[in-house]
Amino acid sequence: MDSSLSSDDLKFREEVRSFFRTAEPEAAQQLINNPRTYKQGAVQWQKQLFEKGWIAPFWPAQYGGAGWTVTQSYIYETERVKANAPDVVPFGLKMVGPVIYTYGNEEQKARFLPGILSSDDWWCQGYSEPGAGSDLASLTTRAVSDGEEYVVNGSKIWTTYAQYADWIFCLVRTDASGKPQQGISFLLIDMKTPGITVSPIPSINGVHSLNEVHFENVRVPKANRIGEEGQGWTYAKSLLAHERTVIARVADSKKRLNTLRQIASRELQGGKPIIEDASFQHRFTNIEVELMALEYMELRVLAAMARNESPGAESSLLKIKGTEIQQALHELTIELAGIYGGVVLDDGEPGSSVGHDFGDGARKDFMYGRASTIFGGSNEIQKNIIAKRVLGL
Amino acid sequence: MNFNLTEEQQMLQDSAARFVGQDYSFERRQRDVQNDVGFDPELWRQFAELGWLSVPFAEENGGFGGDATDLFVLMEQLGKGLVATPYLASILLFGRCLEAGANPALKAELLERLIAGELQGALAYMERQSRHELFDIETKACREGDEFVISGEKALVMNALAADMFVVSVRTSGTATDKNGVSLLLVDAGAPGIELSSIQLMDGQKVANVTFRDVRVSADRLIGLENQGAAILEEVVEKAIPAICSEALGLMTHLTNTTIEYSKTRKQFGVAIGSFQVLQHRMVDMFTACEETRSLLYRVLCSAGEDDLLEHKKDLHALKVITGLRGKRVGNEAIQLHGGMGITDELDVGHYVKRLMVLHSVFGDADYHRQQLTRLSLQQ
Numbered sequence: 058m059d060s061s062l063s064s065d066d067l068k069f070r071e072e073v074r075s076f077f078r079t080a081e082p083e084a085a086q087q088l089i090n091n092p093r094t095y096k097q098g099a100v101q102w103q104k105q106l107f108e109k110g111w112i113a114p115f116w117p118a119q120y121g122g123a124g125w126t127v128t129q130s131y132i133y134e135t136e137r138v139k140a141n142a143p144d145v146v147p148f149g150l151k152m153v154g155p156v157i158y159t160y161g162n163e164e165q166k167a168r169f170l171p172g173i174l175s176s177d178d179w180w181c182q183g184y185s186e187p188g189a190g191s192d193l194a195s196l197t198t199r200a201v202s203d204g205e206e207y208v209v210n211g212s213k214i215w216t217t218y219a220q221y222a223d224w225i226f227c228l229v230r231t232d233a234s235g236k237p238q239q240g241i242s243f244l245l246i247d248m249k250t251p252g253i254t255v256s257p258i259p260s261i262n263g264v265h266s267l268n269e270v271h272f273e274n275v276r277v278p279k280a281n282r283i284g285e286e287g288q289g290w291t292y293a294k295s296l297l298a299h300e301r302t303v304i305a306r307v308a309d310s311k312k313r314l315n316t317l318r319q320i321a322s323r324e325l326q327g328g329k330p331i332i333e334d335a336s337f338q339h340r341f342t343n344i345e346v347e348l349m350a351l352e353y354m355e356l357r358v359l360a361a362m363a364r365n366e367s368p369g370a371e372s373s374l375l376k377i378k379g380t381e382i383q384q385a386l387h388e389l390t391i392e393l394a395g396i397y398g399g400v401v402l403d404d405g406e407p408g409s410s411v412g413h414d415f416g417d418g419a420r421k422d423f424m425y426g427r428a429s430t431i432f433g434g435s436n437e438i439q440k441n442i443i444a445k446r447v448l449g450l
Numbered sequence: 451m452n453f454n455l456t457e458e459q460q461m462l463q464d465s466a467a468r469f470v471g472q473d474y475s476f477e478r479r480q481r482d483v484q485n486d487v488g489f490d491p492e493l494w495r496q497f498a499e500l501g502w503l504s505v506p507f508a509e510e511n512g513g514f515g516g517d518a519t520d521l522f523v524l525m526e527q528l529g530k531g532l533v534a535t536p537y538l539a540s541i542l543l544f545g546r547c548l549e550a551g552a553n554p555a556l557k558a559e560l561l562e563r564l565i566a567g568e569l570q571g572a573l574a575y576m577e578r579q580s581r582h583e584l585f586d587i588e589t590k591a592c593r594e595g596d597e598f599v600i601s602g603e604k605a606l607v608m609n610a611l612a613a614d615m616f617v618v619s620v621r622t623s624g625t626a627t628d629k630n631g632v633s634l635l636l637v638d639a640g641a642p643g644i645e646l647s648s649i650q651l652m653d654g655q656k657v658a659n660v661t662f663r664d665v666r667v668s669a670d671r672l673i674g675l676e677n678q679g680a681a682i683l684e685e686v687v688e689k690a691i692p693a694i695c696s697e698a699l700g701l702m703t704h705l706t707n708t709t710i711e712y713s714k715t716r717k718q719f720g721v722a723i724g725s726f727q728v729l730q731h732r733m734v735d736m737f738t739a740c741e742e743t744r745s746l747l748y749r750v751l752c753s754a755g756e757d758d759l760l761e762h763k764k765d766l767h768a769l770k771v772i773t774g775l776r777g778k779r780v781g782n783e784a785i786q787l788h789g790g791m792g793i794t795d796e797l798d799v800g801h802y803v804k805r806l807m808v809l810h811s812v813f814g815d816a817d818y819h820r821q822q823l824t825r826l827s828l829q830q
Contacts, residue, residue, distance in 0.1 A: 058452065058453055058454075058455075058519050058748060058751045058752050058755075059451070059452055059752050059755060060451050060453075060748075060749075060752040061451070061752075061756070062451070128451055318827075318828065332828055332829075338824045338828055339820065339824075341824070341828065342771075342820050342823050342824045342827070342828075343771075343820070345768070345823070345827060346746075346768040346771045346772055346820070346823065347742070347772075349746060349749060349764075349765065349768045350742040350743075350745045350746045350749070350768070350772055351742075351745070352745075352749070353745035353746065353748050353749040353752075354741060354742070354745040356451060356453070356748075357453055357745060357748065359451070360451055360452065360453050363451070374738060374741055377738065378738070378742070437731070440730070440731045440734040441727070441730070443734045443737065443738075444727075444730035444731070444733065444734050447737065448710050448730070448733055448734065448737060449710070449714075450710065450713065450714070450724045450725070450730050450733065
């Protein structure tokens, strides 16, 4: 057994490091940190990656990907976090893009993939509905056939950054007669189509990122349907496992743990650094141990993927442990803010509020971080998946 | 990056799994621990024939030259079968002390007999007051000419009843918990002045408190250098930690699997209890506990071959923490989900849990190793 990198991988790591040294990711990250300039920063950074050829490294080369191995993606992610560089917005690049190049027709690939790669098109995800959360297959947004078009009626909810989106990819019901999973189709809808309204849902971190999207007699060309009518569930599901692997965020949590160590050496309690406090040490080390385990859990999944084995239900495990660790880190960080832990949350500039320089981020991360055990299939749903598929219960 | 077993490791795993599956029933195990020494001597001969006693020793010492992964493969299977064996005491502690520090002639002779299954040994390293501190040693050895004279008492010496020889940690200089001044001496079990008081542990194994009353041993029986034995002791224990955690993983895996199987057959309210979501999630937690332990074990196996000693030490501490915490959780859940049957002596579940309890107490428990890890990552 060994987890060491090959010489090719080491060479690649050097290339990644050198890119991050010259790309100045801090500038984009600063824009992203401020809700008012979020989109500008994200697009700016993604265009830099696009020019480098690294915008969609896991896509097949024929569609504009870099054809990276699983190990290369892992190296990139590790170095990205070390360099404080932004992650890409996942909706186009990690979610709908792969669906389009896997299940879409040639015309759809030619029409949609370039805009995703160049970040000229901003995508959002239309899966959840007010009445369909964990039970996603019970969704009721209807698409009724009318000649060469569908007429869509219904609502999608928790739609992240729908306010910026040019396109939304939706699961819609085209047939209500069979099992819930049947009769779902995968539609790409232009957000400028008449009949679409977006209403904001302010969230508990004080920031507006979530929305409800309403469809009222929205006419969508059938040419925007991916694959077969009624097969949308299969297409969407095939990519969920990948999404969960992404959610583990090991590199990010390692970095947070380090930050936590630094803050705890600076902050005093009774004249002594908190890092010397026994109960802080106990909590810190428990998180560290779990994260050390998670890191190798992820490497084991990556090694399996490198052998072309599907990550499958193991990715549910990564999602559960990864998000639990993130929340434990958020909790410990906000508590280091002490009496400033309870300062009001708003969508102003980061670091502008009272107390510590880490306080605003800690409060926002803590509150919004509660979402991580809910989205991507709640952790309880992940346990159902493991119980059924791995334990055979 | 590669977490696959080599062909040889795969073969070792297969032969150990076959042994556990075919030759080692729970009934046999229960019979074996009734033996005077706590295991079946015939089993030990079989281990020797299978080549398992040679696994950790270097080829130049007549061994198989196995690494941490080879041992993992073997110990995990022994754990799954709850095999009663003095492998830890005789091979991984006693044998490895000899390999690390005995003089060449002694090493050659004793390791040959050990690997052939003709010699049993024990490492007498714990004391009443020492808890988990390896170097809290009050047993003294005073030099008199070409001899050392040992006096003191060693606690809960594993395999003491079967052992032909002991390696004993003694204080030859310094005070209380000093690392310097610890020496290791090889002593015949029958030497005048040695007295054993037998104790049975909850996992069935027989151990003993060993009293030394002016026991004389020749200075050429020093393992390593005088006053410098701590490093050998520490290295031997550090190499044994992944091995016992592998065994613990085997125990945990068995407990998880047997609980899942039971939940599929046990019916209440007209249905299998495994259909209840509240129990399903608890079994998922058991499975997750095993996966976390396995992942940290792989981490340790990987860093064992690297040069960064500090990282490897941290990995070892983390492994012992998670194995201790998750082992307890899996054990408790296995009993709970088996209901009333879980607390019977008849069912194997309780015996697996007891073995986990004993392993948790060996070489430092979760709290001890958490403190050690804290020291390395927060106070460096």
